Amino acid sequence: MNDVILKIRGLRKHYKGVNAVDGIDMALQRGDIYGFLGQNGAGKTTTIRMLMGLIQPTTGTVELFGEKIGKGKNPVLRKVGSVIEYPGFYPNLTAIENLELHGKMMGVKQSDAFEDALQTTGLWEARNRKASNFSLGMKQRLGIARAILHNPELLILDEPTNGLDPMGIKEIRHLIQELAQKRKITILVSSHILSEVEQLATKVGIIHRGRMLEETSMQQLKERNRQYISLQVDDLERSKELLVKEMGIRDCRVDEDGWLRIYDDGHVPGEMNKLLVREGILVNSLHAMKDSLEDYFVRLVEGGAVGHA
Amino acid sequence: MLDLIACEWLKWRRSRMLWLILLGALLPAVLNFFVEVHNSSDAAFQWKGYFGDNLMMMMMLMCPALYALLVGYLFAREFQERTVNNMLTGPYSRNMVLAAKFIIAIPVLGSVLLLAFLLTFGSAFVFTSDLPSASVFWHALGKYGLLLALEYALVPIAAAVALLWRSYIPAMGLGVFAVISELTIMQSKYIMYYPWSAPLNILDTMNEHYKSTSTGVITMVVTFIVPLLFIVTYFRRADVHSG
Numbered sequence: 063m064n065d066v067i068l069k070i071r072g073l074r075k076h077y078k079g080v081n082a083v084d085g086i087d088m089a090l091q092r093g094d095i096y097g098f099l100g101q102n103g104a105g106k107t108t109t110i111r112m113l114m115g116l117i118q119p120t121t122g123t124v125e126l127f128g129e130k131i132g133k134g135k136n137p138v139l140r141k142v143g144s145v146i147e148y149p150g151f152y153p154n155l156t157a158i159e160n161l162e163l164h165g166k167m168m169g170v171k172q173s174d175a176f177e178d179a180l181q182t183t184g185l186w187e188a189r190n191r192k193a194s195n196f197s198l199g200m201k202q203r204l205g206i207a208r209a210i211l212h213n214p215e216l217l218i219l220d221e222p223t224n225g226l227d228p229m230g231i232k233e234i235r236h237l238i239q240e241l242a243q244k245r246k247i248t249i250l251v252s253s254h255i256l257s258e259v260e261q262l263a264t265k266v267g268i269i270h271r272g273r274m275l276e277e278t279s280m281q282q283l284k285e286r287n288r289q290y291i292s293l294q295v296d297d298l299e300r301s302k303e304l305l306v307k308e309m310g311i312r313d314c315r316v317d318e319d320g321w322l323r324i325y326d327d328g329h330v331p332g333e334m335n336k337l338l339v340r341e342g343i344l345v346n347s348l349h350a351m352k353d354s355l356e357d358y359f360v361r362l363v364e365g366g367a368v369g370h371a
Numbered sequence: 372m373l374d375l376i377a378c379e380w381l382k383w384r385r386s387r388m389l390w391l392i393l394l395g396a397l398l399p400a401v402l403n404f405f406v407e408v409h410n411s412s413d414a415a416f417q418w419k420g421y422f423g424d425n426l427m428m429m430m431m432l433m434c435p436a437l438y439a440l441l442v443g444y445l446f447a448r449e450f451q452e453r454t455v456n457n458m459l460t461g462p463y464s465r466n467m468v469l470a471a472k473f474i475i476a477i478p479v480l481g482s483v484l485l486l487a488f489l490l491t492f493g494s495a496f497v498f499t500s501d502l503p504s505a506s507v508f509w510h511a512l513g514k515y516g517l518l519l520a521l522e523y524a525l526v527p528i529a530a531a532v533a534l535l536w537r538s539y540i541p542a543m544g545l546g547v548f549a550v551i552s553e554l555t556i557m558q559s560k561y562i563m564y565y566p567w568s569a570p571l572n573i574l575d576t577m578n579e580h581y582k583s584t585s586t587g588v589i590t591m592v593v594t595f596i597v598p599l600l601f602i603v604t605y606f607r608r609a610d611v612h613s614g
Contacts, residue, residue: 114460116611133607135464144460147613150453154385163381166374167461208457 065092067216067248068113073122075108075272082108084272085122090216090250090265095242097263097280098252099359105272106252107147110220114144126216140168143214143247145222149205153194157185157204160193161211168212175211183207183237199230206237210245217241219251223258231258238262260355270363287358291331293322293338294347301343308337323351375463375471379445383479388444392479395437396486399428404494411498418495418503422511423575425491426518429484430574434522435553435567436546438480442529443542445472445479450537455611465607476526477519484515514574521570524591525549527598528566534606563587566594 068090075083083105090096100106111117113124115131124131129138151160161176170176180186183203188196196204202222209217219238223231239262241247253259259266260280267277278286295301298316305311305324313325324334331348338345383389403425407416449455458468488511495503503511533542553567562568562578569587571577 137462140462146456166378
């Protein structure tokens with residue numbers, strides 16, 4: 063079940079002297095919940111629009127289920143459901159009529175598909191209300207109902223929690239997890255909210271200024287944000303020298319606040335303290351710490367340690 | 372393709388634009404009715420004249436403006452209602468989406484003229500109890516049909532304006548401009564070269580001196596084809612950034 067269903071190679075979009083997306087590579091395997099993480103304006107939506115055929119790439123290719131996405135007819139899009147940016151609906155039609163319209167377009171024949179999609183998203187009771195009367199949270203859920211109506215293998219959600227209150231965010235997150243688990247849908251979800259991606263994704267792609275800085279599994283990312291020992295001492299250079307020479311420490315850095323960080327595993331903090339004190343160095347503070355994804359993201363975006371294992 | 376046409380049809384359900392279709396047919400019919408009330412004391416009722424007057428109002432005033440608005444709405448509503456993403460991420464090519472819209476424009480625009488014809492036909496019985504002769508009836512119906520065909524040739528221009536600006540407001544502006552300009556140009560020697568005045572002289576004789584049906588037909592064919600080619604090329608390549 064490890065087949066690649068979305069493959070992007072060298073995708074670039076050039077606008078008026080600027081590369082909105084600058085040579086992105088990306089791969090989604092069946093079963094992934096791919097968190098496409100980046101600040102506002104990083105190029106997430108442009109990338110998603112290119113992979114859905116809404117924007118023509120300047121260069122590069124998009125392959126969905128082994129078929130290239132081009133300017134003409136793309137029958138493979140029948141296997142994809144999407145909510146891109148704001149979920150728009152025909153205001154004169156009810157929720158179920160909006161789904162019927164989409165169902166016709168996507169060739170949905172099963173009559174129970176409409177009820178199924180609306181039940182899954184908790185909108186069955188509101189099916190006869192006009193979509194224009196829905197709240198933003200309901201519209202997001204209706205957008206997801208529309209996107210899963212034709213039973214897609216890949217679901218693309220662009221900032222699905224934008225503008226929602228905390229309860230709404232929780233509901234959408236729960237819904238996405240449920241879709242991945244129960245319906246076995248592969249999901250690509252873009253967001254600028256780290257915690258959201260951290261809670262949802264099994265794989266992460268970090269985009270910044272149109273470039274993919276890193277693409278890795280959430281497991282690897284969590285491992286990478288490993289524990290470290292943080293020391294505040296009166297003589298940084300000598301401390302560093304002693305720790306490297308006497309304890310064989312290899313990954314030792316000074317952070318922007320003047321703290322010494324030891325990333326090597328298997329060293330007891332007390333031993334370090336003992337060594338430094340013995341050598342006449344004043345140890346003001348010593349903590350066992352762990353990098354958060356946020357720390358890592360900030361370092362990555364600011365051009366810090368990328369991909370250190 | 373049939374599914375796409377069905378989708379386009381479904382989109383009109385409970386649309387406010389349906390009121391405009393009714394209004395577009397009703398207003399000229401009511402105006403025609405009161406003109407006839409005013410004239411009824413002077414002359415006997417003529418079916419041909421009654422249909423002709425309604426046709427003239429539709430042709431000169433209502434159709435150019437209303438059709439530009441309806442076509443603009445048909446082609447640009449997805450941009451304004453932000454449903455364009457959904458419309459263009461289906462398994463169909465953009466040209467098929469366009470084709471469905473061009474097909475559905477026929478019953479939408481046709482319904483205005485059909486309603487106008489029926490209202491005129493029905494309201495005439497206030498003035499006469501006689502049915503029109505078969506030749507008058509079919510001749511009038513044929514003229515309404517011809518008007519629909521000539522006005523349909525203007526659909527790509529309004530569609531192009533709506534798609535370029537991604538709004539039906541400029542198309543509405545085009546309609547108003549069309550009415551004003553046609554009334555000016557119909558009095559000049561360019562009547563058969565101007566797409567909004569040529570139908571007037573093809574369908575009726577507005578300017579006998581410059582009446583050349585073949586020139587008018589060429590004008591309308593060019594008017595249909597050139598913007599159509601533009602739309603097909605433009606829409607196929609246009610990036611969709613919002614919606």
